[in-house]
Amino acid sequence: MIDMSTTLGTAWFAHPIFTASGCASSGKELAQFINLEDIGAVVTKSVMNKARHGRPTPRMAETASGMVNSIGLQGPGIDSFLANDLPWLVENRARVIVSIAGETVEEYAVLARKLRSAPGISAVEVNISCPNVENRGLVFACDPDASRNVIDGVRRALGGELPIIAKLSPDVTDLVSIARGVIDSGADGLALINTVLAMVINIDSMRPHLAGKTGGLSGPAIKPIAVRAIYQVHSAMPKVPILGMGGVSSGRDALELILAGASGVSVGTASFGNPSAVTQIQNELQFLLEARGFTSLTQAVGYAHRIEEASTS
Amino acid sequence: MIDMSTTLGTAWFAHPIFTASGCASSGKELAQFINLEDIGAVVTKSVMNKARHGRPTPRMAETASGMVNSIGLQGPGIDSFLANDLPWLVENRARVIVSIAGETVEEYAVLARKLRSAPGISAVEVNISCPNVENRGLVFACDPDASRNVIDGVRRALGGELPIIAKLSPDVTDLVSIARGVIDSGADGLALINTVLAMVINIDSMRPHLAGKTGGLSGPAIKPIAVRAIYQVHSAMPKVPILGMGGVSSGRDALELILAGASGVSVGTASFGNPSAVTQIQNELQFLLEARGFTSLTQAVGYAHRIEEASTS
Amino acid sequence: MSAINKFAEQIRPIVVSNKRVGQYHQIILNVGDVVTNCRPGNFIAINVGGESTRMILRRAFAISRVSTSGVLGGTMELIVAPHGQGSRWLCSLQEGAEIDAITPLGSAFGIPTSPVNALLVGGGYGSAPLFGLAEVLKSRGCRVDMYLGASTGSKIYAPMEGKRAVNTLRIYTEDGSMGEIGRVTAPIAQLIAEGAVDVIYSCGPMGMLSAISSIVKGSDVVHQCAVEESMACGVGICMTCVIPVADEFGVTTMKRSCIDGPVMDGSLVQWNLVGKIPEVTP
Amino acid sequence: MSAINKFAEQIRPIVVSNKRVGQYHQIILNVGDVVTNCRPGNFIAINVGGESTRMILRRAFAISRVSTSGVLGGTMELIVAPHGQGSRWLCSLQEGAEIDAITPLGSAFGIPTSPVNALLVGGGYGSAPLFGLAEVLKSRGCRVDMYLGASTGSKIYAPMEGKRAVNTLRIYTEDGSMGEIGRVTAPIAQLIAEGAVDVIYSCGPMGMLSAISSIVKGSDVVHQCAVEESMACGVGICMTCVIPVADEFGVTTMKRSCIDGPVMDGSLVQWNLVGKIPEVTP
Ligand SMILES: Cc1cc2nc3c(=O)[nH]c(=O)nc-3n(C[C@H](O)[C@H](O)[C@H](O)COP(=O)(O)OP(=O)(O)OC[C@H]3O[C@@H](n4cnc5c(N)ncnc54)[C@H](O)[C@@H]3O)c2cc1C
Ligand SMILES: Cc1cc2nc3c(=O)[nH]c(=O)nc-3n(C[C@H](O)[C@H](O)[C@H](O)COP(=O)(O)OP(=O)(O)OC[C@H]3O[C@@H](n4cnc5c(N)ncnc54)[C@H](O)[C@@H]3O)c2cc1C
């Protein structure tokens, strides 16, 4: 039997496929379709300090092999999350990665402090890259200094206990330098990639279709961008664990991200079309790895980077 | 009859749909499928100073609603282009936008100087954003200073005769500032967007599928990114003409880019699946514009930006 | 375990029949035992476009009626308007085609425990779930009146068998091509004033549901409406389908119409805020 | 006008029949008058996946044979291996299905003006265009020998009717499950040494074509081979399908296999550079 376990920093997971933040709500909703115990972990919808209504509707538009969303981080806020959602997940024996999002460096630190003492959390994903906030200038992940400051604050607030996974946006000129910055500031791993900034215009109303005008593109359309981002960052920092995501909807897709350098893979948009996607992908991946002679998942991580064998000619 | 004509800087075109650079070779190949006289213009494959072999194969991989290519600017060089390809286009009464690409600021200037005296050119598209060059650090369009220098050099070399259209890459943190830079340096318009940097890993060989490893993602998958880029730039600089492109394969798609702010639309990858795409899209677009009561194409340019009408409630 | 999506099953039903009816298609699916958990108001989410499609999201359709009696076992009827690419694909399926579906999803119409006077109001294909509902209400001894409206006659869906389950059926079209001319909402105020109705069940365009809510306001008529917001997942995980709804304390939050709906209490939906968000944070 | 793609037409043929033959599908298309311009070696580029597909590129298939005689007018036969998603879609089409295709594309096998001894070598589905070619060569008075090879018997495509057009047919499989055991290239050297062959026509995997080119080298046997590079457009506009080919002065450039091929002069293809690029710029 192949060893499918993986690690992200100090966190160990028996299985390599995770939900993607914002694509499994708080986990409960999927329990009818997948066994939450049997997947890597539930990555929660990004939690903010206070409750938020999010954006007006329409919040989504389907595009060719993708969708654009602008949810605007609707959620109940951290206190309600810790009081209700987290205990439910722990009770139901799900591993949990809590995703946090803030509007200021301070808000991230406050969130991290609240998580520090909460039981049952395997890691913290820091969403510094949500493209849905009103002012694009405020996207932390597009600014090397701001992203370092966020991670720095979270690191201090959390202490050394929980691994920090910094989630980055692909909408930058130099992804590797942003990645280096957050790792230097104390992140243990990276989540790649968040959605790509995009827009759909409704040709009947002849205006942007989403109430939030721009939104984030996800789904199979962006998989080649995700593979490139993971490959680039793994090339530059082969020891930094990467939680890969972006358009994965089959075991073949997951394998592609793992070969590029991902130690684990989150499945987002695919769950919308198929709520049992996470489990199905995990099973398909295991089969593909076995068929290629791997005896553990970790052998395949970054395998596409191996040095060319001596030519036989 | 609706007036479908458009302008890009001082260049006037009877029709609004163009081929995209690198997706119509030198024009000849499409003549069996579309009447070159009946489209906006042929935008040529980017020409360099010397002849080039381009990249080894495999040069492309199909992806979900898209493809990734790494051609590496194969071509005969500017002298052969001016001696053979351009005269053929002029003879066959095609309007021509020549796309140029260089490896140094100087190479662009040399190319521009050679075009200055060539007859039959409507505009010059300056491809400063090809993601296929070996060293990502060398992509001009990702560096505000380098892109300004290129345009500045081309402007000087060309004199005031031909409109310059600077073609930008979406792979940047701040597209608007790059756009402002090249306009300040003398570009008359912008071409948005070039392909998005991407990668496909072959899960059989377990290596990057393309010989060039990374390549450019094009096709319907990237349309929402193109719409966003055009909308953003048109918002910031409403008077600057934009030649829009990225995933257009129907009149509806073309209309979306025009509503976002494009004055003309180039069709690239769609021609691979359907060599008469340019003409078909042009006809569909005309029908859609008429159905919406426009009497000229220019009325629709940027129409999605109009101020909200006073609410009737 | 979670109670959300409790009865939902991922199934592969076969298209038993597909008939054009006016501007709609009546599609019957062989869904098996899952019908026993389907209630009027629930919906089904269907994958469209086939194996290599670029359409990645499911499409939601109200369950029009279910039957357990036939030789085929459990069947489910849908009324589908060929609208965009996905619904057109569904309407083009041949008998025998296999699809991928999840059902039953969402909330159901509440059924009164004692006999009441019920008015069922449907707009366009919104009448689909009302005939199944009418049968249930009838079996509970309710009086069932039905008003159906549409812009034109071919958009009225009112099958023969369905008519048997209602006491009266009135049809309104805006162009007068079928039934009476005008909007389905027009006569409701009078009915309420006459005290002739206890519960209104509605399904149709948001504008119609909102108009009924205004008319009902101030009366003690209960209004249960099935809302329709664009859905990406249908199972509560994406947060795209939200509607502003007040709770018992008057605090409005954005509720998911796929799991907290589609059937909602019309008096709690904040119609003026649909497509907006509440000013104050919850 | 341009001479490139001169006879190509964008057509919507109907699938007349689709039969499984070993590991392949023999698909016959009703293509109409365009057959009069189709020559052995030409190919057809077909849109796959249907209306809402995420597959955006055409797939190329060699024209196996054409016929103008039937009651249906011009028909064209293809031999398709169900390989990936696109070819599997094509192989799943029912009789009567309409497809979108462009044909004839690419170069054709050169036909000698006087009778010669021709050897036709096919690998896998590469035999498809050779039977049509054999008929033409026969009608010009040539002697036609054919060698077909594959890894296993079910991958040999050699229809009954086709066999009539050749003087001899020898089959080689690597597992010995059909014909002789071994590779199709093995006996060629001896044939050449014996002076028994003037022209070799080949179609199959690049490795086979390359091996034949090496064997032919130094002799005065002409080698025309149909290459197969991954194609995005099939009409010469994308530059993805290039192969390094030398010109008469020995200068190698990257030639498009869709318009300068698929049939090329095997002695000019720079087999050692396939998947690489020439060192010096042209
Ligand atoms: C709870 C519910 C019940 C429904 N019941 C029925 C029914 O019984 N009969 C029927 O014909 N239709 C019904 N609809 C509407 C149906 O889901 C849409 O018409 C269908 O999704 C359109 O898909 P398309 O691919 O044809 O259109 P497109 O416009 O191509 O769809 C693009 C995207 O927008 C969404 N969308 C488009 N129109 C609607 C809409 N009106 N409502 C919700 N989402 C939309 C689609 O789901 C898809 O994600 C229902 C919708 C909901 C939410
Ligand atoms: C000139 C020419 C003639 C051909 N003749 C035949 C024939 O007679 N019978 C037959 O079965 N096949 C033939 N092929 C190969 C056929 O085109 C591929 O098998 C087919 O494109 C695979 O598509 P897919 O969607 O099934 O596979 P996928 O692997 O999903 O295809 C993905 C992409 O890669 C390309 N591709 C994959 N494999 C090949 C290949 N071997 N050659 C070229 N492109 C490929 C596809 O065109 C597509 O763009 C020919 C190819 C060429 C270039």
Ligand SMILES: Cc1cc2nc3c(=O)[nH]c(=O)nc-3n(C[C@H](O)[C@H](O)[C@H](O)COP(=O)(O)O)c2cc1C
């Ligand atoms: C509807 C929706 C909501 C999302 N919400 C969040 C979020 O709250 N936090 C976050 O970090 N990413 C969020 N994402 C991004 C996903 O986690 C993921 O990075 C992205 O969608 C790419 O993966 P996919 O293509 O598998 O969906 C959201 C994506 C979607 C589609």
Ligand SMILES: Cc1cc2nc3c(=O)[nH]c(=O)nc-3n(C[C@H](O)[C@H](O)[C@H](O)COP(=O)(O)O)c2cc1C
């Ligand atoms: C095969 C291929 C080759 C291309 N070559 C060039 C080029 O030489 N110069 C250039 O500016 N853009 C080039 N492009 C980019 C296109 O012009 C266009 O900007 C991009 O593909 C997006 O449009 P599309 O989705 O319609 O193809 C190329 C694109 C493709 C697919």
Ligand code: FES
């Ligand atoms: S449709 Fe996804 S939460 Fe309702």
Ligand code: FES
């Ligand atoms: S396949 Fe496009 S140039 Fe040959």
